[in-house]
Amino acid sequence: ATYKIAILVGSLRKDSINRKIARSICAIRGDHLECGMVEIGDLPLYNQDFDKSPDEPATYGAFREKIAAADGVLFCTPEYNRGVPGVLKNAVDVGSRPYGSSVWNGKPAAIVSASPGSIGGFGANHQLRQACTFLNMPVMQQPEAYLGHVNDDSFDADGRLKDGPLKDLVEKLAHAFHDWVDMVHRARAALAS
Numbered sequence: 001a002t003y004k005i006a007i008l009v010g011s012l013r014k015d016s017i018n019r020k021i022a023r024s025i026c027a028i029r030g031d032h033l034e035c036g037m038v039e040i041g042d043l044p045l046y047n048q049d050f051d052k053s054p055d056e057p058a059t060y061g062a063f064r065e066k067i068a069a070a071d072g073v074l075f076c077t078p079e080y081n082r083g084v085p086g087v088l089k090n091a092v093d094v095g096s097r098p099y100g101s102s103v104w105n106g107k108p109a110a111i112v113s114a115s116p117g118s119i120g121g122f123g124a125n126h127q128l129r130q131a132c133t134f135l136n137m138p139v140m141q142q143p144e145a146y147l148g149h150v151n152d153d154s155f156d157a158d159g160r161l162k163d164g165p166l167k168d169l170v171e172k173l174a175h176a177f178h179d180w181v182d183m184v185h186r187a188r189a190a191l192a193s
């Protein structure tokens, strides 16, 4: 089966390495993953007063619909000061409300973090994992994706991953993510029948 995947990148930077990794995952499993980048830079800071209010930012509704329509979610994020970048946490919070109508509920997900540093965004990855636990998202366990030592040199001029261990891991990840989304959906269908 082909699955619709919403991709959220935790960096607004034009040349983001995390965006390039996200694109690589899509390219590898483009045969069975229909990937769409969900832009999060235009979501105003979440304010609980917006819930069910006419003052709610116009961009919130379209954002929530895109997540709701997806069969799975792929997060590719940098680590900022050992945590999830504010822009991504804001998007997670926007999607989680109003209370009782979270668009994240039950969505299979994978969390990838990439950094030029050696820890590979471990802190951000796990902080986001914790939020996903609370939001009832089944998150892929393996392979873990703390991608360290990723920088401009990891990609060719077209933004494609150069051959090497990083590319091998990203290929494994892409296949495992497809299989994970597939397994969650098949299990759900079997339980429902």
Ligand code: FNR
Residues within 6 Å of the ligand: 011, 012, 013, 015, 016, 017, 018, 019, 077, 078, 079, 080, 081, 082, 083, 114, 115, 116, 117, 118, 119, 120, 121
């Ligand atoms: C960083 N960076 C960083 N890297 C890391 O491994 N751990 C960290 O805690 C931080 N903290 C941090 C804070 C802020 C405000 C910035 C701007 C950067 C470096 C970061 O990994 C690097 O800039 C990446 O290239 C960011 O990812 P994108 O934008 O290329 O996807």
